[in-house]
Amino acid sequence: MYKKLNQLKELTQMLRGLTFFGTCDAGMGASTTVIVCAELAHLGDDLFNTGWSMVILKNTNSVGNAPEGQFRDITDYVSTTGTFTTAAFGANVEEGDVICVMKNELADWADGGRLDLILDTLALEATVDTHDADIKAKIGAEFDGTPDQYDVEVTGYDSSAIASNEDGSILERLEWLQQNFGKAVVDADQGVSTTIIDCLDMAGFGDDYFNTGWQLCVLVNANSHGAAPEGEWRDITDYSTADGVFTCAAFSANVEANDVIMVARDEVVDQTRATHRLSFSILPVAENVANAAEVDLVAPAAITLTIPTGATKISTKIVATIYASNMAAAAHSIGLTLQDNVNAGGWVDVINLTAVPLLSLPAGIGAMGSYTIVIDTNAIVTGQTYQARWQVDSNNAGSVNYGSEFTFVLEYNFS
Secondary structure, eight states, rough: HHHHHHHHHHHHHHHHHHHEEEEEOTTOOOOOEEEEGGGGOSTTTTTTSEEEEEEEOOOOOOSSSSTTOOOOEEEETTTTTEEEEEESSSSBBBBEEEEEEEHHHHHHHIIIIIHHHHHHHHHHHHHHHHHHHHHHHHHOOOOOSSSHHHIIISSSSGGGGGGTTTTSSSSHHHHHHHHHHHEOOOOOOOOOOOSSSEEEGGGGOOTTSSSEEEEEEEEEEETTOOOTTTTTTEEEEEEETTEEEEEEEEOSSSSSOOEEEEEEEHHHHHTTTTOOEEEEEEEEEEEEEEESSSEEEEOOEEEOOOOOOTTTEEEEEEEEEEEEESSSSSEEEEEEEEEEEEETOOOOEEEESSOOOOOOEOOSSSOEEEEEEEEESSSOOTTOEEEEEEEEEEEEEEOOEEEEEEEEEEEEEOO
């Protein structure tokens, strides 16, 4: 049991390196974006600007209501006052609210329903400290260097039988954390490299222990907070136990002395890399056309793409729908072309469907039809504007009412 308590202390210390707790200052003005917490002052300007999130743990004057439990990216940090600027919360953060600042990798995992696990583990630290001296006094040092025998003979409990279960008892959760997380500091004499990382803190697990099914993340770029390779995950391909030397797939920039790293199982990393989606609805437009030639329908207003801080875009798609209502006696066969306009650079075909008309209207006023397509858009990056429109080409000049509707979908992850 003493061994488990020691491990719990090490894990809480690890989590405290990734999490910072505080209470919003008395007299702080209510705000959805500016949070002042003197308890978290003097940690260095801009330390939390990139790769960190804030969660409101307690809405003090309205427990259980927004923004309690909400996570938001931090965009600026002023060290002298402990002032954070964040993406907007769903309601005002106010004086006396309890906050937690944590690395994005941990925030993504916690936001998936596991915040209680982290808080429960941290809360146990005081209990561990209280009992630590008592346990040492009662049971002494390990007399034969064999923890399992020691646990059974002295405490009556074999800790080696504890199962790893992230949703189980406290000891089972501890075992799961121990097996799936490891955090350490790169050696002071580390040579700059994108693939070789020396870390004596991680020595002693046995040669090749991390070769399959493990990844390494640079949590903190010690000499340039927020810059690459901070926040990047890479597969581990080799591990040497004597000096804790890892060989990894290449990072995008050098890993250097005193950088803080984390080693985690693929299953844990996959949760932080889960694909997220944001949808931007574009207000529909309607118009009448009476023309047998190709006509550009009116384009809705442009949207601006915003990718969350620290995220990597996977794809951008457009869900495009066109509705048509016949306002004439004759039938219509209508060819369609979907176009987009990225950052006001001009209209470009996304897909041309005129070879076989896909929208047909039977003869008679009021006859209706529609067509929808989901397709990858042309290249677009964060901060750029985006518009879409339909071109129609009817086989006769009879009057048709058209409606255009678009939804822009961004897929991203935290790689």
